[in-house]
Amino acid sequence: MLQIEPWKRVLIWLTVAAGLLLAMPNLFYPRVEQHNDAMAQIALGLDPATVEGEELWPAWLPSGLVNLGLDLRGGAHLLAEVQVEQVYEARLEAMWPAVRDVLRDERQLFESIRLVETTNEALRVRIGNPEAMPRALELVRGLARPVQTLAGVSGTDLDVRAEGRDVIAVSLSEEEQQATDDRTMAQSLEIVRRRIDEAGTREPTIQRQGGDRILIQVPGVGSAQEVKDLIGTTAQLTFQPVVNRIEGGEAPAPTGSTEVLPSLDEEGVFYILERTPVVTGEQLVDAQPSFNENGQPAVTFRFNPTGARQFGDYTAENIGSLFAIVLDEEVVSAPVIQSHIPGGSGIITGRFTLEESTQLAILLRAGALPAELVFLQEQTIGPDLGEDSIEAGRIACLVAFAAVLIFMALSYGLFGIFANIALIINVALIFGLLSLIGATLTLPGIAGIVLTIGMAVDANVLVFERIREELKTAKGPSRAISLGYEKALSAIVDANITTFITATILFAMGAGPVRGFAITLGLGILTSVFTAIFVTRVLVVMWFEWRRPKTVEV
Structure with a gap:
């Protein structure tokens, strides 16, 4: 009666092996982190011979890591209010x-x-x-x-x-x-994200809070003032004449009067542009998603009076020519001038979806912050505090882990040891999944893992207690174990589904630390159910097939 088909056993152990393999880089965190940084530099075009760290980790092994949050790595925390x-x-x-x-x-x-x-x-x-x-x-x-x-x-x-x-x-x-508020917040988020990403910071958190606030968390920086200075940097937006468009191959060398810039969205496409712009982003008043005369998504824009005059004169003299919209030395779009555009407003058409036209409008407005940012909170978290948090979390996990292992072994004997093996696999699977999705681990996330360690054996307890009840009815051990898993399954699923729903609501409604807790709790529930229903059962079946006991004690 205790039978698991061979292909199911292979699938279960392959899943366990994959989880352990994904979690393994976290045991060598500094080495793998240096390797990943080196690979990122090589991807940007640096000579591999000048980059150190590539050889610290084999390229054929997974190199995904659980990113450490602000409270673990240290860094800057800011809460800014946009004056919409x-x-x-x-x-x-x-x-x-x-x-x-x-x-x-x-x-x-x-x-x-x-x-x-x-x-x-x-x-x-x-x-x-x-x-x-x-x-x-x-x-x-x-x-x-x-x-x-x-x-x-x-x-x-x-x-x-x-x-x-x-x-x-x-x-x-x-x-x-309301639409302006949404556009202003989207533009502000885009600008802040672009400024911080340019500094090469690792896994920053930049998200909207409420109607007019932005939460900014940047791990690894020295102070909150550094982040404020970084955000204050103005993006460069220009509108420049196009000399030529080159698709494929290497970018040609620029001349004294021209420059060569890559396309933002088209890989391998370069534009040769005149260095002197016709108008700049400082003269752009507004850009909004819209629709053309055929009902297709487009982007409308408007210049101030000075920019409108310059733009109108240029379009009148260059009908049929390409006109590049350049943001931070990348060509966002290069539409064709189809007619004279007086009045300082125009429309950019193309094969846009509504979402793409909205994004392009945001990029066009991303030359400078649309409104002042007032910083309501500024906090610098030192690395020493992060190390203390990591050590405290490590101690909490070890104490909880040891207590659960001892309790299960004393309470259920050999079956408790099977549950402990599944618990160890469970924790490894959690870290494997966190590494796979590139999640950020925070101190509340560690609390979620500690809670998962305590909850992970609940399903095993339900199964083992059910097996005990079945053994009292004088059924054979094989029948009792089989019924124990079958009859406990509904209670296991119901209990974990309700907890998973709670974790989902926390993730959807919460932010920052609450989300970190919800992620580890939700992933822990999934791995706990997998290890309890499949891994523990495989261990019991393999032991039972090997020993063929006449009686069992749970």
Whole structure:
């Protein structure tokens, strides 16, 4: 009755072997880390002969490591608040030329047009003829555009109303404010991520918290001020004429008046560009995802008056030519100038999906931070504290591990030893999975592993107690062991599913340390169920086939 098909046994032991192999690099953490850093430098084009560390670890072995979090490695922790209201004022200031031009077409009717003020709440324009207010409102409302989101079109972007008899107030609609907030946060996240990634830091955490805050955790840096200085660096965004496009082969050498830059998205594609840009990112006011006349995703952009004049003159003289959009010395896009583009606004079309057009708009706006970052929290965690955390976590794991091993051996004898072997495999599988997915281990994550060690034997306890009950009914040992696993299975699955649901909710709703705990807890549940249902059972079956006992004691 105790039978497991050979192919299932092979599959179980292959899974265990794969987990142990993936976890093994963590036993040689410093060596493998140096090897990985060396391989990363070689991938960037450095001469392997000048890079040290490549030989520290065999290339044919897995080299994935469990990344150490901020509380274990040390580094900087910052919480920044994005002043999203500043973007409202910039958007409304950029609307003044359009409002002025549309009213100037009927200047005789309005007699005079004068800008009163611009705040983050509204753009206010006074006209000389109050009787013409209905016509003025109609013309300005014609400037409104649909609000584009990933969910589709949601209202218009402008709210135009009359204040008194002669003042037109133009403000952003609630839908546009929400969309602007989302775009501003996405742009800020993109800029912060690009700045920190350029410094080569290992596994930084950069994520949105709430409506207008960004959590920044950078392991391995000396102080929080270093991160602040890094974030403050301005990205370089330029719009440059294209001399030639080269696909395949090596990049040609630049000349005095040209430069050669790679494409951001197209591997092996290079663009020869004139060094002098037509306009720069400092003159870009806005870029948003939109749709062209055929309903295909596109990106619209707008320059300030100076940039609009320069851009308009260039497009009028270079219809049919390529025009490169360059961000940090990489060509983001190189559309063809199809017609004269006056007024400082244009549209970039291509084979975009809606998500790609949204991402391109973010990249175009990523030349500089869209709004000021106010740092609410700054904390520098020294490496000594990280070492203390690692040592404390190691001691906690060893004490918990030893206590569980002793308890299981004393309580269930030989069957307890089988459970202990499965427990050791279980912990190795957890580290193997963490290494495979590139997860970051934090101090709460260590707490999740310690909790998993205690929970890992629960399934075995349920099985062993059930076997005890079956042995009391005078059934043979083979039948009792088989029934023990069968009847305990539903209780094992139910108990672990509820805990896994809790871990999933913690991961979805939490952030930072809570997620670290949820990841290790969730992975621990999966490995615990696997080792309890399959590994322990294989060990018991193999022992039973070898000894053929007449009776068993659990």
